[in-house]
Amino acid sequence: MNWVAVALTEDVPPGVVIPSRIEDTDLAIWCTPSGRYHAWSDRCPHRGMRLSHGFVRGDTLACIYHGWQYNEEGACDYIPAHPKLTPPDTICVPTYTCTEAGGVIWVSLNKTDSALPALGGRKPVRSLPINLSANDLAAHFGAEDYTTIAVVSDHDVLIAVQPCTDNACMAHVLASPDKDRTTVSRWLEDLRATLEGMPS
Template sequence: MTEHFPKDAWYAIGGAATLAEGEVMPIKLFGEERVAWRGDDGESHVWHNRCIHRGMRLQYGFVDGDRLACRYHGWRFGGDAQCKKIPAHPTMAPPDDFCIPVFQSAERNGLVWTTAGTPGADVTGLPGGENFVFCRSLAVHAPPDAVVEHLGDMDASVTMPGILSTILNIEGADVPVAVAIQPVSADKSQVHVTAGQAVAENAIQPLRLRVSAWAKRLRDTIENQTEKEASE
């Protein structure tokens, strides 16, 4: 991948509302497996996607209060990623080094963010601040650079690593849109689309539907172009 996707940058991995309490969601970033989950306390987490016991993928686990339980042997890990309970040894206090590797994560502007490195600053979120509304996430079977290139052809501008902004005209109104690109792997991407506009509460869902339809057309165009270039 190019300079568009430095590992020390923050990347959106999904809508915060999509990761509801009790949800466990597998994700990939730069080809590396991770798991995102949210406990009953409302806190979201992004961890390595393997249990330290037998290597079971934690994406198949379940949330038990404010803990994530491995599906295989039921080991419970707290929000600090420390093992809190081993069902086969209920009276044993798990050692301090029984913990899952953790990745930095944050929530801003309706999105969950994480990183593959060590960012120099806290996540700044999307341009336009809290006025942005999460619309849709879409898998794109195309390299992350292809998504950047296509958006660049639409006069979208890079506002921070992995995020491009453009303006859509929706029913005569200019609506700023930000596309956060998740570099899943060298040949796959995920896009998380948000729109910024001060609208009444009853107008948010129609806005989401229109921007989501645009995002789907964008995805189809990028995939078709990528397939065409691969066959030439």
């Protein structure tokens, strides 16, 4: 698995952190005030609190529990209870490769030099959870891979699929820029109803 879409940029504006997941890996996706995106393990090394419950302070992500702050490399650089202490280098959050392209936030859990998926000029519409595995979603459309699925429809839709669990995924949907977002969104809702009504 190389690049996986984890969110649309409009859902993670500067200064915001959200939870996300790729299979069995829980992630905290966050954006600095200057617009740099990061994907980290969603656990604070101190007491295991979810970092996605935390908050962005400048170019750092702070844990909501005790306020420990981690810089963009994932290293702890400030502990409020010990403000004069320089935290040891061993206190750090596992980080993953993360980038933005075409209004989509992409993450790779492994080092990769693979190109990002081509979006064909399509623009983001919305993200939607679907109670179906990523593989089953791909199979429904006859696609060999679930990373991105081009759907033949009136809307020229591309679905960037995020595998979450064995029976759930997120569909990050893009469509031709000349298509009405509301119409595409309704089409997506109908698609989800069809997919979730399929026999397992």
